[in-house]
Amino acid sequence: MTEENLPQAQPETPKKPVKPKKDPRAKLYKPETPLILASSPHFHTRDTVPRIMWNVIAALVPATVLALVYFQWAAVGIILTSVSSALIAEMLVNKVKGDSFTIPDGSALITGLLLALTLPPSFSLGGTALGSVFAIVVGKHFFGGLGYNIFNPALLGRAFLQASFPVPMTTWIWPLTARYADVDGITAATPLGLFKFEGVSSELSGLLTGNISGSLGETSAITILIGGLYLLIRKYADWRIPMSFLLSTFLVSGVFWLISPESYPSPVFQLFSGGLMLGAFFMATDMVTSPVTARGAWIFGTGAGFILVIIRLFGGLPEGVMYSILLMNAFTPLINRYTRPKFFGEIRA
Amino acid sequence: MSESSQLHISTFRRGVHPDEYKNLTCHLPSQIMSLPDEVFIPLQQHIGAPCEALVEKGDLVKTGQKIADSPAFVSSPIHASITGTVVAVTSFPHPLGAKVPMIHIKRDGEEDEWELLKTPENWETASQEDLGKLVREAGVVGLGGAAFPTHVKMSPPADKPIDHFILNGCECEPFLTCDHRNMLEDTDRILKGMAIMMRILGIKQGIVGIESNKADAIATIEARVKSLNLSFKIQPLKVKYPQGAEKMLIDAALGRKVPAGGLPMDVGVVVNNIATALAVYEAVVDGKPLIQRMLTVTGDAIQSPGNLTSRIGTPFQICVDACGGLKDETSQVFMGGPMMGLVQYDLQVPTLKATSGIVCMQSSQLKNTRHYPCIQCGTCVGVCPMNLVPTRLSRLAETAKYQDCKDWGVFNCIECGSCAFVCPSGIPLVQWIRVGKVKSTEQQQKAQA
Numbered sequence: 178m179t180e181e182n183l184p185q186a187q188p189e190t191p192k193k194p195v196k197p198k199k200d201p202r203a204k205l206y207k208p209e210t211p212l213i214l215a216s217s218p219h220f221h222t223r224d225t226v227p228r229i230m231w232n233v234i235a236a237l238v239p240a241t242v243l244a245l246v247y248f249q250w251a252a253v254g255i256i257l258t259s260v261s262s263a264l265i266a267e268m269l270v271n272k273v274k275g276d277s278f279t280i281p282d283g284s285a286l287i288t289g290l291l292l293a294l295t296l297p298p299s300f301s302l303g304g305t306a307l308g309s310v311f312a313i314v315v316g317k318h319f320f321g322g323l324g325y326n327i328f329n330p331a332l333l334g335r336a337f338l339q340a341s342f343p344v345p346m347t348t349w350i351w352p353l354t355a356r357y358a359d360v361d362g363i364t365a366a367t368p369l370g371l372f373k374f375e376g377v378s379s380e381l382s383g384l385l386t387g388n389i390s391g392s393l394g395e396t397s398a399i400t401i402l403i404g405g406l407y408l409l410i411r412k413y414a415d416w417r418i419p420m421s422f423l424l425s426t427f428l429v430s431g432v433f434w435l436i437s438p439e440s441y442p443s444p445v446f447q448l449f450s451g452g453l454m455l456g457a458f459f460m461a462t463d464m465v466t467s468p469v470t471a472r473g474a475w476i477f478g479t480g481a482g483f484i485l486v487i488i489r490l491f492g493g494l495p496e497g498v499m500y501s502i503l504l505m506n507a508f509t510p511l512i513n514r515y516t517r518p519k520f521f522g523e524i525r526a
Numbered sequence: 527m528s529e530s531s532q533l534h535i536s537t538f539r540r541g542v543h544p545d546e547y548k549n550l551t552c553h554l555p556s557q558i559m560s561l562p563d564e565v566f567i568p569l570q571q572h573i574g575a576p577c578e579a580l581v582e583k584g585d586l587v588k589t590g591q592k593i594a595d596s597p598a599f600v601s602s603p604i605h606a607s608i609t610g611t612v613v614a615v616t617s618f619p620h621p622l623g624a625k626v627p628m629i630h631i632k633r634d635g636e637e638d639e640w641e642l643l644k645t646p647e648n649w650e651t652a653s654q655e656d657l658g659k660l661v662r663e664a665g666v667v668g669l670g671g672a673a674f675p676t677h678v679k680m681s682p683p684a685d686k687p688i689d690h691f692i693l694n695g696c697e698c699e700p701f702l703t704c705d706h707r708n709m710l711e712d713t714d715r716i717l718k719g720m721a722i723m724m725r726i727l728g729i730k731q732g733i734v735g736i737e738s739n740k741a742d743a744i745a746t747i748e749a750r751v752k753s754l755n756l757s758f759k760i761q762p763l764k765v766k767y768p769q770g771a772e773k774m775l776i777d778a779a780l781g782r783k784v785p786a787g788g789l790p791m792d793v794g795v796v797v798n799n800i801a802t803a804l805a806v807y808e809a810v811v812d813g814k815p816l817i818q819r820m821l822t823v824t825g826d827a828i829q830s831p832g833n834l835t836s837r838i839g840t841p842f843q844i845c846v847d848a849c850g851g852l853k854d855e856t857s858q859v860f861m862g863g864p865m866m867g868l869v870q871y872d873l874q875v876p877t878l879k880a881t882s883g884i885v886c887m888q889s890s891q892l893k894n895t896r897h898y899p900c901i902q903c904g905t906c907v908g909v910c911p912m913n914l915v916p917t918r919l920s921r922l923a924e925t926a927k928y929q930d931c932k933d934w935g936v937f938n939c940i941e942c943g944s945c946a947f948v949c950p951s952g953i954p955l956v957q958w959i960r961v962g963k964v965k966s967t968e969q970q971q972k973a974q975a
Contacts, residue, residue, distance in 0.1 A: 212856070212857065212858060212859055212869070212870060212871055212872075213857050213858050213869075214869050214871055215858065215869055216869075216954055216956060216957040216960070217860075217864075217865065217866050217867055217868070217869070217941070217943050217956060218864065218865045218866065218943030218944075218946050218947050218956065219858060219860060219864040219865070219867065219869070219887065220544050220545075220700065220864045220865060220943075220947055221946075221947060221949075221952070222542075222544075222947060222948050222950075224905075224948065224950040225896065225898070225950050225951075225952070226898040226901055226950050226951055228950065229901075229903070229950055282898065322899065323898070323899050323901065324898070324899035324900050324901045324902065324951075325899065415904065464901045464902050464903040464904065465901050465902050466902075467902070468904070469902050469903075469904030469907045469915060469917060469918075470904065470907055470915065471907075471908070474904075513915075513918070517915060517934065517935075518907070518913040518914070518915065519913060520786045520912060520913050520914065520935045520938050521773065521777075521783060521784075521786065521911065521912040521913045521938065522773070522783040522784050522785045522786045522788065523785075523786045523913075523935075523938075524785060524786075
């Protein structure tokens, strides 16, 4: 320090030293660590969005594994193509929108995997990629991204493919005959198609184990039930939705079957055939596109079951799971609005 | 109900079960804190009209001397908690966040001279009116957290007949154990305090509701009820949060549902907290006004957690230091438990009548910091004890649709925090709901003006 910098005494203006107002608690005050402020509650469960999504993926493992066993390289090709295109599409959308990187939350992977499981094993890989990109870009991000989409993205992707490639989307092969998608497999109708167009009923054992023709992941009811039950037990899916979906399918188709057992398939066959199990446990229960209230969930599942049976019995298509769920997705905001739970202690006029 | 149904464990619908962390302190007997050198006593520590100070700077006050009061019915007087000199009557930081008027008293020497209330010879024969007045004069308020003046609860309007008294021993907030300790250490006085309140109300049916994680308290109370020849029913309750909320407790214990927007007296019930019953007994029998209470100082950021009996108005820092002080890297301190507690920015704030605990957290096991968009999972709807749709309320508040907020029952929310506790997206649902409440009220007032 040099001489000039030292404070100089100024005797001509005797300033009274201004005493800072003393806080009587100053001697107590020890702000060693700044405390974080937040609104209550300060506790939180360990559940997070990624945790839910990865659990759904885990629940899809049995069905995926069985698809690989039955359809081998065809399944490998379609699943890899669908998942990777979904992830790439998600990444590109993140870039374009300037969002943070959302791959780790697992939702894009689910969309890709679910779409793959609903495709016929002989479907082309190019078409698969197209459907997957459509599902992510249009089905999910056009509506605002995770949490804002109205329709289940995987189903919307499938609907897009169904409209664009009606013939390949309804060409089926027997399991264990396909090597590559473009190598000739033995084409065969699905059990639902068989019944609808030829009046032939299928064995229940085939429907349970999946040794029938059909989409990759929906041939075996058992593998889907294993994964589905896991989701219900861990409470990552609302049990009311699959319950009401299956129950209403069973009851509505049961009524028709009782009226005329020759012209309509049995309700048990209806339950275990086609994509119903996969749809009821993994697509209808998609949290984003299903109602949040308990009563809403019952309405949602019941409505989907009703529409499904009507399409299967009277529509032009043998299968209606996709459209029944998509239609009910469209009703979800309305259902949420009109199924407000009764407040605790509310007396309704 | 038959005798056998006594041991039936009941509960309310929905709710959550956070980790309890009660074994940090539930086995530790309460310790009486040495007198603080100074206290800061806010003029309002209750719901209702604030009090006017009756003392000035320089006055000498005795322990238990009334230092503030209000002529309003819904209000509660305030008493000096130490013997000393009034240093100032001015604004200091309050646990609620703002600076509010407080009476600052400094202790003179070691003596602790009490000024007691005049008590009746025998409360069992005293008039109900006198007892009620005594409860008011002692400044007793609900010590569970809401701090509603107890004498107001004791005088329900004539058109609301009361038939049941429920003593709230749920203590459903994680970490807090002061009610539990009180039940074990002051069993008789609490039960007699309950009997006094029931005498004031002129009712015969009393229920003690205790969560089943406090088995020792249930056993102790059951034994003492028998030997004191009281007719109270002990109701064990399933451990669930927010069971201690009045409306949930009444539903759990009696199966009655308080109407939306109503009060417990609408279904003929009065609910009081364990600590309140103790305060009533001390007022009516010992003549001691409410100037001290037990509180739990705990959390993973406290060196040696414990249950302290401390004078009201003691700065948090003193209470924390009495438990060995804070560890490094303390990140949050709340008044009350982690579910509904108020976060503090300054440890100089004083304890209030309704301060049941000081919880200091080190880790942020607290909140998940990543936020995701709402995925409409409906978990919040499934846990809301008031049957609301928190996700919708929060979104309506966020998009400034306050009229819709009202229609979807925003004012029924008890802010228990169950929804935000379970939200996988980490959305601050309760915070948005509070915004919705404030803004809806504002909008309503504007419309009327």
